[in-house]
Amino acid sequence: xxxxxxxxxxxxxxxxxxxxxxxxxxxxxxxxxxxxxxxxxxxxxxxxxxxxxxxxxxxxxxxxxxxxxxxxxxxxxxxxxxxxxxxxxxxxxxxxxxxxxxxxxxxxxxxxxxxxxxxxxxxxxxxxxxxxxxxxxxxxxxxxxxxxxxxxxxxxxxxxxxxxxxxxxxxxxxxxxxxxxxxxxxxxxxxxxxxxxxxxxxxxxxxxxxxxxxxxxxxxxxxxxxxxxxxxxxxxxxxxxxxxxxx
Amino acid sequence: xxxxxxxxxxxxxxxxxxxxxxxxxxxxxxxxxxxxxxxxxxxxxxxxxxxxxxxxxxxxxxxxxxxxxxxxxxxxxxxxxxxxxxxxxxxxxxxxxxxxxxxxxxxxxxxxxxxxxxxxxxxxxxxxxxx
Amino acid sequence: xxxxxxxxxxxxxxxxxxxxxxxxxxxxxxxxxxxxxxxxxxxxxxxxxxxxxxxxxxxxxxxxxxxxxxxxxxxxxxxxxxxxxxxxxxxxxxxxxxxxxxxxxxxxxxxxxxxxxxxxxxxxxxxxxxxxxxxxxxxxxxxxxxxxxxxxxxxxxxxxxxxxxxxxxxxxxxxxxxxxxxxxxxxxxxxxxxxxxxxxxxxxxxxxxxxxxxxxxxxxxxxxxxxxxxxxxxxxxxxxxxxxxxxxxxxxxxxxxxxxxxxxxxxxxxxxxxxxxxxxxxxxxxxxxxxxxxxxxxxxxxxxxxxxxxxxxxxxxxxxxxxxxxxxxxxxxxxxxxxxxxxxxxxxxxxxxxxxxxxxxxxxxxxxxxxxxxxxxxxxxxxxxxxxxxxxxxxx
Numbered sequence: 002x003x004x005x006x007x008x009x010x011x012x013x014x015x016x017x018x019x020x021x022x023x024x025x026x027x028x029x030x031x032x033x034x035x036x037x038x039x040x041x042x043x044x045x046x047x048x049x050x051x052x053x054x055x056x057x058x059x060x061x062x063x064x065x066x067x068x069x070x071x072x073x074x075x076x077x078x079x080x081x082x083x084x085x086x087x088x089x090x091x092x093x094x095x096x097x098x099x100x101x102x103x104x105x106x107x108x109x110x111x112x113x114x115x116x117x118x119x120x121x122x123x124x125x126x127x128x129x130x131x132x133x134x135x136x137x138x139x140x141x142x143x144x145x146x147x148x149x150x151x152x153x154x155x156x157x158x159x160x161x162x163x164x165x166x167x168x169x170x171x172x173x174x175x176x177x178x179x180x181x182x183x184x185x186x187x188x189x190x191x192x193x194x195x196x197x198x199x200x201x202x203x204x205x206x207x208x209x210x211x212x213x214x215x216x217x218x219x220x221x222x223x224x225x226x227x228x229x230x231x232x233x234x235x236x237x238x239x240x241x242x243x244x245x246x247x248x
Numbered sequence: 249x250x251x252x253x254x255x256x257x258x259x260x261x262x263x264x265x266x267x268x269x270x271x272x273x274x275x276x277x278x279x280x281x282x283x284x285x286x287x288x289x290x291x292x293x294x295x296x297x298x299x300x301x302x303x304x305x306x307x308x309x310x311x312x313x314x315x316x317x318x319x320x321x322x323x324x325x326x327x328x329x330x331x332x333x334x335x336x337x338x339x340x341x342x343x344x345x346x347x348x349x350x351x352x353x354x355x356x357x358x359x360x361x362x363x364x365x366x367x368x369x370x371x372x373x374x375x376x377x378x379x
Numbered sequence: 380x381x382x383x384x385x386x387x388x389x390x391x392x393x394x395x396x397x398x399x400x401x402x403x404x405x406x407x408x409x410x411x412x413x414x415x416x417x418x419x420x421x422x423x424x425x426x427x428x429x430x431x432x433x434x435x436x437x438x439x440x441x442x443x444x445x446x447x448x449x450x451x452x453x454x455x456x457x458x459x460x461x462x463x464x465x466x467x468x469x470x471x472x473x474x475x476x477x478x479x480x481x482x483x484x485x486x487x488x489x490x491x492x493x494x495x496x497x498x499x500x501x502x503x504x505x506x507x508x509x510x511x512x513x514x515x516x517x518x519x520x521x522x523x524x525x526x527x528x529x530x531x532x533x534x535x536x537x538x539x540x541x542x543x544x545x546x547x548x549x550x551x552x553x554x555x556x557x558x559x560x561x562x563x564x565x566x567x568x569x570x571x572x573x574x575x576x577x578x579x580x581x582x583x584x585x586x587x588x589x590x591x592x593x594x595x596x597x598x599x600x601x602x603x604x605x606x607x608x609x610x611x612x613x614x615x616x617x618x619x620x621x622x623x624x625x626x627x628x629x630x631x632x633x634x635x636x637x638x639x640x641x642x643x644x645x646x647x648x649x650x651x652x653x654x655x656x657x658x659x660x661x662x663x664x665x666x667x668x669x670x671x672x673x674x675x676x677x678x679x680x681x682x683x684x685x686x687x688x689x690x691x692x693x694x695x696x697x698x699x700x701x702x703x704x705x706x707x708x709x710x711x712x713x714x715x716x717x718x719x720x721x722x723x724x725x726x727x728x729x730x731x732x733x734x735x736x737x738x739x740x741x742x743x744x745x746x747x748x749x750x751x752x753x754x755x756x757x758x759x760x761x762x763x764x765x766x767x768x769x770x771x772x773x774x775x
Contacts, residue, residue: 040274042275042276042277042278043275043277044274044275045273045274045275046273046274069725081421083421084725084727085426085427085428085727085733086420086421086426086427087427088427089427089725089726092724092725092726092728093724093725094716094717094722094723094724094728095722095723095724096717096720096721096722097720097721097722098719098720099719099720099721100719109716109724109726109728118563118564118565120503120505121505121506121562122505122506122507122508122562122563123503123506123508124498124502124503124506124508124509124511124512125497125498125501125502125503125509126501126502126503127501129272131272131273131274132273133274137271139268139271139272140324141267141268141271142494142497142501143490143491143494144489144490144491144492144494144495144497144498145489145490145491145494146489146490146508147430147431147490148506148508148559150427150430151430151431151563151565151566151710152563152564152565153565154564154565154714154716155714155716156427156428156714156726156728159427160420160427160430160490161419161490162419162420162421162426163418163419163420163421164323164419165324166327167326168324168325168326169326169330170283170286170325170326170329170330171283171330173324173325173326174324175323175324175325176323176419176490177323177416177419177420177489177490177491178324178490178491179490186274187276190274190276233716233717234716237564237565
């Protein structure tokens with residue numbers, strides 16, 4: 002009889018445990034699927050994704066440059082106090098309408114175009130577009146000719162004019178090569194958002210949204226579909242990955 | 249990371265191949281990663297600060313100086329691990345760990361270990377590192 | 380009546396002084412390049428707004444002069460103007476030397492000149508720059524082939540064919556050089572198909588002027604003569620080329636002015652640009668265009684040797700100004716990202732970019748010049764490029 006009672010209690014406990022285990026198993030199974038979807042170290046960047054940004058210029062304030070400081074500290078972009086030659090990956094532009102006098106502000110960075118002029122003109126192919134849409138410079142084969150700097154309609158590229166030290170291990174940069182915003186590719190490959198977006202969300206006004214433009218369920222894709230946004234210099238037909246709202 | 253004899257002769261080929269995989273394909277596996285080389289082979293000075301791995305008398309120059317082959321990697325790549333990284337923590341999390349063997353092997357015979365006091369301890373009783 | 384050729388031999392003080400000058404320029408140029416490479420480009424006047432500066436003006440100057448210099452040879456081989464035939468060899472050699480000088484300036488100004496081998500092994504064929512690497516090196520091979528047909532007696536029958544190949548190649552090369560700028564959609568001053576014909580005619584102006592000056596100088600050193608007929612027909616040709624260039628420049632600016640979109644950049648170049656406006660009107664149009672045209676066609680000055688020298692130098696100065704205005708002025712004018720809005724930023728948006736040429740850049744450019752001319756003299760000292768005109772005259 003003791004055995005029966007025990008077994009009854011045991012069976013209830015067992016069911017409970019079984020139920021809990023099943024739930025745990027399912028949830029960890031989902032987690033595993035999520036992890037599987039997340040890019041592992043050995044996985045190749047895929048053209049099934051296209052990373053992009055949506056920037057709401059209404060929320061962007063003239064006196065805020067959280068995105069710029071976020072980027073500078075992430076990549077150690079501290080300059081040499083020589084603004085004409087110091088590198089700048091993202092900058093704030095202040096716009097004043099010539100007719101109405103309305104003032105607005107927005108961040109300008111590499112637009113990660115689908116048809117990048119910088120990639121077209123690079124003689125060695127150092128300037129290239131990764132399969133998931135990020136436009137990068139392969140500094141191993143960059144010869145420093147600066148043709149891409151001339152070609153970029155957004156003035157997104159910078160040439161490094163002096164010897165650099167104290168680089169971050171995930172952001173190599175050196176004298177004599179050209180660089181620009183990498184969309185924090187090292188963070189994206191670890192499923193984090195770019196430093197500028199994170200800074201804007203934590204210290205700024207939350208004007209920047211990052212995500213996979215090809216994923217119809219992502220926040221950015223839904224927002225782009227729902228509200229109007231535009232590219233800067235859309236007339237060039239570059240199909241930029243960075244779009245602006247309320248411009 | 250490959251056996252020493254292979255590394256000595258072919259490390260450049262591994263790096264040349266890996267750099268394209270990382271930059272163009274986003275493959276960031278650690279086996280042939282330059283950052284991982286730096287993380288293991290970098291040394292610290294007496295104050296515990298990292299010494300640039302390509303400085304004279306450090307790991308790279310031990311061979312490159314003799315072979316008279318100029319290093320180009322560190323024009324762009326970081327010569328020390330990022331702030332907050334501690335090789336010792338990595339390899340000796342609880343004071344004695346089998347991966348200390350790996351740490352041993354990354355030192356060249358004439359190189360000192362980081363931290364004089366540790367050296368003294370090891371000199372006194374090396375077996376504390378290998379339980 | 381066969382033409383005899385001889386090597387350049389001179390004891391004139393001008394000859395030795397020139398060699399000294401070329402050597403000094405080469406040494407200074409190399410020193411400047413080394414300085415810029417080790418320190419980084421912050422020591423030059425170039426910056427993130429004006430990435431191509433004085434060295435590039437010099438380099439394109441030399442490259443265009445190279446493709447134009449071979450024109451004299453082309454006139455004899457392709458257009459059968461026999462009067463230029465004695466000078467075909469030197470014309471081809473001058474083209475090669477000028478090209479080498481120009482290319483060297485370009486390569487030494489790269490951020491990573493030691494990666495030239497990368498530029499020659501990794502190619503992106505959508506880039507006109509990549510094509511230009513083939514066009515430039517190919518040009519040297521084609522012209523060497525052309526020279527071989529002229530030097531090797533048994534190959535003389537192929538000279539016309541080789542000359543035609545060189546002629547066509549040089550046109551493609553100059554079009555490629557013009558396309559470097561013409562293909563840049565971002566820059567208001569550049570995105571025009573007109574860049575190609577403008578550069579082609581500019582190369583004819585440059586090449587002819589350099590050839591006149593070089594041929595007058597070497598014949599003076601060697602105390603041979605170049606026939607007056609040859610020189611003055613070249614001077615008249617130069618006049619025609621200058622007139623054609625003025626016409627093309629006028630068409631370029633007038634068509635630009637027609638489109639309101641380009642009014643900003645046109646206003647900048649033609650009126651508001653300060654240094655660029657002065658260089659355009661005074662340098663390019665007046666000194667490089669109107670004055671030489673007047674001298675050549677309206678006075679007898681064009682028929683004197685001194686006149687030939689003056690006109691050539693004016694044309695060179697005008698062409699240099701034109702390249703400066705095109706390359707640097709075109710970069711100085713800000714990119715228009717937001718039409719209808721005034722912009723400002725920490726990265727010099729919306730403002731005319733600032734550029735002051737620095738000494739290392741100037742020395743590098745002049746070094747390229749010095750190298751071209753030094754190379755010319757050395758080769759002419761060793762191989763018979765100089766037509767022995769006196770021998771011909773005595774025979775006839």
